[in-house]
Amino acid sequence: MGASDFSKLPHIGEAIRRKEDYRFLTGAGQYTDDINLANQRVAVFVRSPHAHAAIRSIDASRAEAMPGVARVFTGKDVEGKMGGLPCGWLITSTDGTPMKEPPHPILAQGKVRYVGDHVAMVVADTLQQAKDAAEAVEVEYDVLPAVVRVEDAKKGPALHDAAPDNRCYKWAIGDKAQVDAAFAKAAHVTKLDLVNNRLVPNPLEPRAAIGSYNRASDEYTLYVSNQNPHVERLLMTAFVLGLPEHKVRVIAPDVGGGFGAKIYLYAEDVALTWAAKQLNCAIKWTCERSEAFLCDAHGRDHVSHAEMAMDQDGKFLALRVHTDANLGAYLSTFSTAVPTILYATLLAGQYTTPQVYCEVDAWFTNTAPVDAYRGAGRPEATYLLERLVTRCAWEMGLGQDEIRNRNFITQFPYQTPVALQYDTGDFHACMDKAKKLAEVEGFAARRKASEARGLKRGIGYSSYIEACGIAPSNIAGALGARAGLFECGEIRVHPTGSVTVFTGSHSHGQGHETSFAQVVAARLGIPIENVDVVHGDTGRVPFGMGTYGSRSISVGGAAIMRALDKIETKAKKIAAHLMEASDADIEFAGGEFTVKGTDKKIPFGQVALTAYVPHNYPLDKLEPGLNETAFYDPTNFTFPGGTYIAEVEVDPATGVVRIDRFTAVDDFGTIINPMIVEGQVHGGLAQGIGQALMEQCVYDRETGQLLTGSFMDYAMPRADDLPSFRLDTNATPCTHNPLGTKGCGEAGAIGSPPAVINAVLDALADLGVKDIDMPASPSRVWEAIQAAR
Incomplete structure (x- = not known):
């Protein structure tokens, strides 16, 4: 089905009220902070008060002796036991050398490099106990000069040994010689200096995470307010903790806004997941607004x-x-x-x-x-x-x-x-x-x-x-991306003809549960209320690259359309068998299968039931069931x-x-x-x-x-x-x-x-x-x- 044909289908272009809004407006949404697990403790992070300082010592003994405190973790506890946070995109400088990629430790090791940098994690029975203990962690710093603006970074001092001049890369695109030649013959040249100001994202829901571990199955679960749970799991398992991916489940429930700030793998997510095994308990952290100003990724600048x-x-x-x-x-x-x-x-x-x-x-x-x-x-x-x-x-x-x-x-x-x-x-x-x-x-x-x-x-x-x-993924890879940029969609048709959609895209305010349901309902000719959309759970969704860059409907929706293509192809074969016709003569529109040139027709629901009750079914040609999965990588x-x-x-x-x-x-x-x-x-x-x-x-x-x-x-x-x-x-x-x-x-x-x-x-x-x-x-x-x- 082409784009022009699709745009003419019922439900497409209709201002249908969002299905998900009832639970949000009535307080029935489930955000990460709403979740509480058995045997759960609370984490608070000790953060650097200095922009740049060497850590002389950390004394957590008084904090660990306080009531309810389970453990205080510092950089020494994680050093050698996990990697640092990875960067997902490699940029090559104009001289052919790779960008400078200094380590980004989960908890600071030897040095802090911005106000809010992670120094220690305190785990206690209650939030107040964790806060009190965090105040009792004694850290001695040797304060170093700070660089804040790019013009100051050019002159030092160095933040990282790996980048002694503070430059990560010098990169360029375009033909400089041709541009210079064009300027040489220009009738007029306009010049402009400008600054794009740094911003703090400030989604309505601050970040939150709960790490848990099951000793019986040796499996981890991370509940997290995140825009792409599969990528979170991939980065955390493959690059930081070295865990088998199938042993980690990441669940991103309702998310109250992201704006990009919740795309990333953060140190808190890793620390909670790792520590859950060390203490054999679930550990919860909810960011406070003043904390978010310090530690969430900023924008622009x-x-x-x-x-x-x-x-x-x-x-x-x-x-x-x-x-x-x-x-x-x-x-x-x-x-x-x-x-x-x-x-x-x-x-x-x-x-x-x-x-x-x-x-x-x-x-x-x-x-x-x-x-x-x-x-x-x-x-x-x-x-x-x-x-x-x-x-x-x-x-x-x-x-x-x-x-x-x-x-x-x-x-x-x-x-x-x-x-x-x-x-x-x-x-x-x-x-x-x-x-x-x-x-x-x-x-x-x-x-x-x-x-x-x-x-x-x-x-x-x-x-x-x-x-x-x-x-597409191959072009993005050539430009330095360290991940694919496809999307996955699974269509699960039930015996009654209702449908569940599993998408690798993640909704944090975009209305996926409605717009994706409109796409499926329009294509299959079924009521929108018969379509449910599932997202945000690596344990239920096959795979996905998440939501950012306005990609959900164009990439995630296209993956769903490809899965629907497969559903239609199989369903036509079942319908052809039921109507004793060639599947080449079967047409599908408006939720009905018809035989060209005849008045024979059967509804989509009958085909769905036949797929699961295959008493009259081409078993020699088709498997029972009507589930299909597709991946879409744009061109x-x-x-x-x-x-x-x-x-x-x-x-x-x-x-x-x-x-x-x-x-x-x-x-x-x-x-x-x-x-x-x-x-x-x-x-x-x-x-x-x-x-x-x-x-x-x-x-x-x-x-x-x-x-x-x-x-x-x-x-x-x-x-x-x-x-x-x-x-x-x-x-x-x-x-x-x-x-x-x-x-x-x-x-x-x-x-x-x-x-x-x-x-x-x-x-x-x-x-x-x-x-x-x-x-x-x-x-x-x-x-x-x-x-x-």
Whole structure:
């Protein structure tokens, strides 16, 4: 079944209410912290108060003597008994050498390298006993100088012996000679320096984990709030603990948001699982919010210089970029891929720029590890490019819409100069629809009305593209991935005709239990309530690579479609036998099997029952049962794109920015459930606007102390900070997956930051403000206005 045929089926494109919401809204969800096992103790981690220090000694004797304390584990207890946390993506430097990959111990050994680094784990009968004992662990430190920013990392001191200059790698993509030649003949060159601010993910549910061990079976179970339990198990067993994979079960129950921060294998997960055997008990740890600020993987943190070469008409000739990326103190699971494969390959954007060259230096600093956060490299690329394109427009005397329209790609497939090949899109259509929805024609009148009230009004554009459904495995492997990037789906048809779907994708707010059920119900012609979706359990699901990179429906859904293909093929043979026809003459639609050219037909449910009660069954040709499993490895990324238009008012007296209206028009290909898509876009826009105007993770430059360690200091957007968004879509279905879908989960966070900042700068242009970094907080905007005066 092709994508065009699939999109016409019942249930596809219907705004069906989410099946899972009843249990969430009534408090019946089951999150990791809701689970309590027999013989369970509680863990608390002793964390470093210093950004960089040598550990002289650890004395846990007083703590271990306290009531209820079972054990205090330190780096000496785990040294030589397990490996460190692995990095899942190898990057090769421009000189051909592999990236520097220093050890990342489960508990600190000899040195701590960021505030929050794991020093010891206290296990006690109750949480309060564990907290009290953690306070009693005595650690002597020799404090060392800290490096926080990339410019400081270049000068030292060294964090790791393996990286004496603090550089992890120098990487590049594109043809530098061709780019330099294009710049030499350019009529105009626009230059821009910008910072992509560090963010703290802050999902509603903090991380949590319970490690347990069964002596009778020699099996471990880890309950964990995680986005990809199979990958968690693979990394933990194969690279850290050296355990047989079949002896470890990882269960990720309901997960209250992830945004990338719950993709990774964390030290806490390993420590709990290993210690469960040592103490012969289950051990539970639930992260507190202030702890999460310190130890969850952060996002973004790039410092870049970008240049665009143009001809006299504003046509792009070449793009040249240098980025310094802050990786934090250690390499997190996918951290090395974010500023390289997931960033630089998107710098062509929606434009026919003939040549692009990007060079990336990645640095270790005394800060929390940085990894993928909603969008993962694509927001960084889009922010750089769309800020630069708007600056090009202003310098060339063109409108923000006009310069984009002059440079949009119009012929597909389109091979970019930075590896990716876009299969389809219609960028002009998204722009036109966005301008109409945003009522751009009335902007001048609205600006005049704002001026009358002493306010400055600006409009900002952003035309983004992203690469979703990371794939294919062989290409990803050639680019350094240390894992496959396929997905698995199993369809289990029951005798009554109801269906259970087992998917390797994991839902943590995306609505899989509804959208996947819509796909199966549409294909089999059965009621949606007859489809159950199971995920998040390595003991029940064959395998899977989890949920991130907007891959669930395009990769996980495609795997389910392949399993459904197998179900249909077998079911047609059973139906042919029942109707005494050739299986080549059997057609299947609307939940019924028919014989071509006749009025013979039987329902899907009858075929399902026959498969399990095979009294009249082609046993010589088919096995009983109707279960099928399929794996899907995409042949390419999918490429959602769109145009966002922000309109803001700025009070020059206070620097306060108010978003008056925000318009988003996206191309997500085939849409399964528009209500779920709209919710995903809303969430992404809130996070992107939060980055643009409010959020910033700040460390003290001298001491490495986290200055924004709570919601008292780290500003998150509230409902009254955001307008009612105007949303629409313009679909060009993906050409290489059976659903025609492209992914929608990260788009809002990718396209919105540059639109907002471009609008703020447009508002302040006549005051002489040329640039401003995110977040455009009132103080920062006010200071920029004063400096321009």
